[in-house]
Amino acid sequence: MGRDIKAIIKEMTLEEKAGMCSGKDFWRLKSVERLGIPEVMVSDGPHGLRKQAETGDHLGINDSIEAVCFPTACATACSFDRELLKEMGTAIGNECQAENLSVILGPAVNIKRSPLCGRNFEYFSEDPYLAGQMASAHIQGVQSQGVGTSLKHFAANNQEYRRMTCSSEVSKQALREIYLAAFETPVKEAQPKTVMCSYNKINGTFASEDPWLLTEVLRKEWGFEGYVVSDWGAVNDRVEGLKAGLELEMPSSGGTNDKKIVEAVKNGTLSEDVLDRAVERILQVIFDFVDHRKNAVWDREKDHSLAQKIEEESAVLLKNEGILPLCPEKKTAFIGLFAKKPRYQGGGSSHIHSYKVASALEEARKFADVVYAQGYDVKEDKREDALVKEAVEAARGSDYAVIFAGLPDSFESEGYDRSHMRLPDCQNALIEEVLNVQPNTVVVLHNGSPVEMPWADRVKGILEMYLGGQAVGAAAVNLLYGHSNPCGKLAETIPFHLEDNPSHLNFPGDGKTVHYQEGIYVGYRYYDKKNMPVRYPFGYGLSYTTFAYKNLRLDRETMKDTDTLTVTLTVENTGDRPGKEIVELYVSSPNQSVRPVRELKHFAKVFLQPGQEKDVTMTLDKRSFAQYSEELHDWYVPTGVYQIQIGRSSRDLVLEAPVTVESTAVLAMEIDANTTVGDLMRNPKTSSFLQTQLKQIQETLGGEEKKEESDAAKEAVTDEMNQAMMDSMPLRAFRSFNGMTNEALEELMEALRKLG
Numbered sequence: 001m002g003r004d005i006k007a008i009i010k011e012m013t014l015e016e017k018a019g020m021c022s023g024k025d026f027w028r029l030k031s032v033e034r035l036g037i038p039e040v041m042v043s044d045g046p047h048g049l050r051k052q053a054e055t056g057d058h059l060g061i062n063d064s065i066e067a068v069c070f071p072t073a074c075a076t077a078c079s080f081d082r083e084l085l086k087e088m089g090t091a092i093g094n095e096c097q098a099e100n101l102s103v104i105l106g107p108a109v110n111i112k113r114s115p116l117c118g119r120n121f122e123y124f125s126e127d128p129y130l131a132g133q134m135a136s137a138h139i140q141g142v143q144s145q146g147v148g149t150s151l152k153h154f155a156a157n158n159q160e161y162r163r164m165t166c167s168s169e170v171s172k173q174a175l176r177e178i179y180l181a182a183f184e185t186p187v188k189e190a191q192p193k194t195v196m197c198s199y200n201k202i203n204g205t206f207a208s209e210d211p212w213l214l215t216e217v218l219r220k221e222w223g224f225e226g227y228v229v230s231d232w233g234a235v236n237d238r239v240e241g242l243k244a245g246l247e248l249e250m251p252s253s254g255g256t257n258d259k260k261i262v263e264a265v266k267n268g269t270l271s272e273d274v275l276d277r278a279v280e281r282i283l284q285v286i287f288d289f290v291d292h293r294k295n296a297v298w299d300r301e302k303d304h305s306l307a308q309k310i311e312e313e314s315a316v317l318l319k320n321e322g323i324l325p326l327c328p329e330k331k332t333a334f335i336g337l338f339a340k341k342p343r344y345q346g347g348g349s350s351h352i353h354s355y356k357v358a359s360a361l362e363e364a365r366k367f368a369d370v371v372y373a374q375g376y377d378v379k380e381d382k383r384e385d386a387l388v389k390e391a392v393e394a395a396r397g398s399d400y401a402v403i404f405a406g407l408p409d410s411f412e413s414e415g416y417d418r419s420h421m422r423l424p425d426c427q428n429a430l431i432e433e434v435l436n437v438q439p440n441t442v443v444v445l446h447n448g449s450p451v452e453m454p455w456a457d458r459v460k461g462i463l464e465m466y467l468g469g470q471a472v473g474a475a476a477v478n479l480l481y482g483h484s485n486p487c488g489k490l491a492e493t494i495p496f497h498l499e500d501n502p503s504h505l506n507f508p509g510d511g512k513t514v515h516y517q518e519g520i521y522v523g524y525r526y527y528d529k530k531n532m533p534v535r536y537p538f539g540y541g542l543s544y545t546t547f548a549y550k551n552l553r554l555d556r557e558t559m560k561d562t563d564t565l566t567v568t569l570t571v572e573n574t575g576d577r578p579g580k581e582i583v584e585l586y587v588s589s590p591n592q593s594v595r596p597v598r599e600l601k602h603f604a605k606v607f608l609q610p611g612q613e614k615d616v617t618m619t620l621d622k623r624s625f626a627q628y629s630e631e632l633h634d635w636y637v638p639t640g641v642y643q644i645q646i647g648r649s650s651r652d653l654v655l656e657a658p659v660t661v662e663s664t665a666v667l668a669m670e671i672d673a674n675t676t677v678g679d680l681m682r683n684p685k686t687s688s689f690l691q692t693q694l695k696q697i698q699e700t701l702g703g704e705e706k707k708e709e710s711d712a713a714k715e716a717v718t719d720e721m722n723q724a725m726m727d728s729m730p731l732r733a734f735r736s737f738n739g740m741t742n743e744a745l746e747e748l749m750e751a752l753r754k755l756g
Helices: 005-011 014-020 073-079 082-098 128-143 172-190 211-221 238-244 256-266 272-290 300-312 360-364 385-396 425-437 472-480 524-529 677-682 687-702 711-716 719-728 731-737 742-755
Strands: 042-044 103-105 148-154 167-169 194-197 227-230 316-320 332-335 370-373 400-406 441-446 461-464 513-515 547-554 558-560 565-573 579-588 599-608 613-620 627-629 634-636 640-649 652-662
Touching: 005 272, 014 256, 014 272, 073 082, 073 128, 073 300, 082 103, 082 128, 082 300, 128 148, 128 172, 128 599, 148 172, 148 272, 172 627, 194 211, 211 238, 227 272, 238 256, 238 272, 256 272, 300 472, 332 360, 332 385, 360 370, 360 472, 370 385, 385 425, 400 425, 425 441, 441 472, 461 472, 547 579, 547 640, 547 652, 565 579, 565 599, 565 640, 579 613, 599 613, 677 687, 677 719, 687 742, 731 742
Parallel strands: 042 103, 103 148, 148 194, 167 513, 194 227, 332 370, 332 400, 400 441, 441 461, 558 652
Antiparallel strands: 316 461, 547 565, 565 613, 579 599, 579 640, 627 634, 640 652
């Protein structure tokens, strides 16, 4: 339906326009009935609907409608499967249509800077490329149904502690390469209808009133077309926010900020054109939903089955010493409360009122010989001797023990961060007690972020389910008994200890500021750079079959940074079961002194029957090789030889090939007396000239031929030492070491400036 939105806005009063820029209540936007502007509703997400029909709240205190809880982002990211995320998004979009919801709030792409962030279960990864790809697919799925998404929380919101006021102090390079990159891809590729700005400040400025963030970057650079909505209660100064590019304040401010907007327009401190532009963007999204309304049928059973499928493809098999798959005829002890009442989602605004929950215990008992012992309670972290004794006896009398462990709701949630990376002490103690009587033990984990595993070397199997949605129990059983083949890989590194994490000394800050001192070295970029042992590396995951990689081909050996590179390899299933393999492509920069060892730049998931092989093709562009230059204020590809690396994880590389990339951009060189000889020699524009000058200086100052040096002199001053000292020598040192006059030095620098 064609609408003249500008004409509608001209008919609106100033008060009506101001009113459109804030919610009617917790979840609904205002209507203007006389102009045909309808009331629309939004809902929390991102892994299911948290529609609150009556009393609204932001943190899940009040009940919402019964819905389907899909696996959370911490799980789905491990699928490395764009099509799977799109399928999930499509189902959620259909559910929104059935419930008349115009926008679902999500996905969330904040980077997992620390394992302690209480909201990590809602976030995809420590890697911005993976997070961006997963979010893009999710958004495309939801919005294919005529429903909007809200990409959140923009930006650098990586903790819960003092999240509403704390300032994230982060360099421009780290901000661009790590924290903004996860938003950039979905904005450019999937064009979410809305973007939600975060609570926090970024380098001293609230995200909700930062024109550089909301206008310069989001709109002018990335081409965002929708509206920006505040996180619930994130507005600091409503008028300044509107000027910066924050169109919609949620929830309602009860008219307080509407009046401030009206007053600002009347007194000239806010241009009415800015207000009109904000209203236009909001109305465009409202009418886009209204014009794509359809009579959707919400089949909860169908979506429950989809949730199970997604979780089976997302769970990560971390360890298997021949114990899995389990034999259903052999007696197995299912130990742990989570076997009967699984923890499958996190607390806070994304908490779904699930219409059904499948437990591992009830699913396994349909076909397998299983006994159950509770083992622990989650009300408090306290060892219950009677429960432990019951569990030990069950394990002793069985062929296998499967312990369902994980983090209770009290350990991780929106609103607060974790204080440590351990499982509850009572669970760790239970695992050790069971291992003392039953060596054939498997641990199944239900957690939203990594946990330390002091027992990992003793158990024979570890299956990481993360927070896998309402069908997690059925998915776990299918994986444990081999009805499904594990194919997930870790979207984050699992370190041995919390103290190993690169942000450890700077998380969560002093309450006023938090310094991102680790810069771009987040997650595996840090661990791999330090060659630090980790429990399980980024990208790691096992299968019940095996895969071989071979025949890596690049379609060119040299390229300009404006070209694309096509990478092809062959993958073969060398085992005896059908399975899916995730092929990870990393790029290693030639400038290793200041860059990560390698960075994920592509991935592909391939299904293979036993003995089958397929070619996998991936394409790289400029951004696959680029780093952010604070000097250029842009992306820059240094000329050099890059390594294309194919891995099973960031630590397990199986194929490698070089490609030479030539930069089409030249960094302007500022030359002064402190510019070093080495930098000038590495600049193709100045190197030849400087070489000639150095030779002339040497001839001029050399005088008579040098006397033959003694052995002692040769030992004192080696060629290597001379080369190193010359490389780091500033031009001003020519006055001291070569006797150059100030006038001659100025002439030399001026000549170099003309070249550089």
